Amino acid sequence: MDSSLFKLTSLNLNGIRSATSKGLEAWLDRQRPDCICVQELKAQAPDMAGRFEQLAGLSGHFHFAAKKGYSGVGIYTRREPSDVRVGYGCHEFDPEGRYVELRFDTPARKLSIISAYFPSGSSGEERQAAKFRFLGNFHPHLMALKAEREFILCGDINIAHQQQDLKNWRSNQKNSGFLPEERDWMTRLLHAEDAGGGLVDVYRHLQPDATDACYTWWSNRGQAYANNVGWRLDYHLATPALARLARGEHIYKGEKFSDHAPITVDYALAL
Template sequence: MQEVRCQAADLQGRFEQLAGLQGHFHFAQRKGYSGVGIYTRHEPSDVRVGYGCGEFDPEGRYLELRFDTPTRRLSIISVYFPSGSSGEERQLAKFRFLDNFHPHLMRLKAEREFILCGDINIAHSQADLKNWRSNQKNSGFLPEERAWMTKLLHPTDPTGGLVDVYRHLKPHTTDECYTWWSNRGQAYANNVGWRLDYHLATPALAQLARTEHIYKDQKFSDHAPITVGYELAL
């Protein structure tokens, strides 16, 4: 989960566990802001809250659960990338986050397998948003943001190599791929959406992905949850 917007006291006695799953969280220092979480039925061998960045860790953007055994080093990660839609200052912060976060992912990829589940706040390609022509100068579809994603996903670039798991399973879908809709106008009713939510995985784990689903039966957020089923035993 991303952008949970709560503090530990808000969850106490209510949401530490759900449906037999144990919750782990990274809360923002600022109340009512950001925050990420992961629920799991397996006990992690280690929990990493933040990724060691003095600027962005206080915003509650990164949680990593490690499930290490003698034969496997596996991480499940929840990340909430900054949005730059509120103005130039936050867009510059978003660029700083991208520059800072990329080396972290590359170091992690060199050490272990992982699946990153995140609100990345970037639509990578024209197929990932309805009105791509009119959004080329808007945050979330800027050329610099898309180039960052392209580099991250390049299969042979040593500074890339991650896999967009949804696109691995559904390479050609357009209108059905969206996970976010503006609250303005009739964006949801007209399916004027963006694909901002991703599973990014190391290649070996991406090959274990079997099913994908974007849940739209109920609308309870401006985002729709994305589920990927992996043939993976912990």
């Protein structure tokens, strides 16, 4: 690995205690990312104390959910940030532990790494309505951030954007994660000329035609994993200047720390 590359990983843990029991720390020791953005900690500060503040030499910064055993995000990093932002200022969703932002600012630039966990709407209409509210108020936050700084947002977005992003797209058009409204939200966010867009889906920037190889999540039902009946739910979303620095990606489908696969992108970037 070129030492000049910044190695950034994202992984939905489906519980940090579960993921570490399945070998996550040893994998991090081998892979040596510069940062790993994690989602679904399913832990609170007392659960983390003395055990999970650091992993494989990386120091963690977290946003915990108020509800025990629920949600929670974090970023583990080799280099200490200049500032840490916990939550994005939303009274409804900040208590759910969905956003942590590390800033690596210098006199010459403003740069953030973000770990975010978008709500799932799969449990029913109430949570789908909440997911739509989240998308509605998170969009202007991203646009305001883009106007003032460069950033890479890593996370479980809980949306498969295009038909090529899930195996059975025809039968999922009325299911959460592939609803037209959710996909339209992503399309606008990624539209190069739209004033309400301008972000880049880094994986698709590097792999525009990938289908079966792109999946990052598989249902625990049936033989979804064995048959690679998956969805691409985990993303790197970057401002254009940072997306242009992406040099390579890898989805580690063979690692089973959770029902999601880690996704790493290498950037020609120095923090």
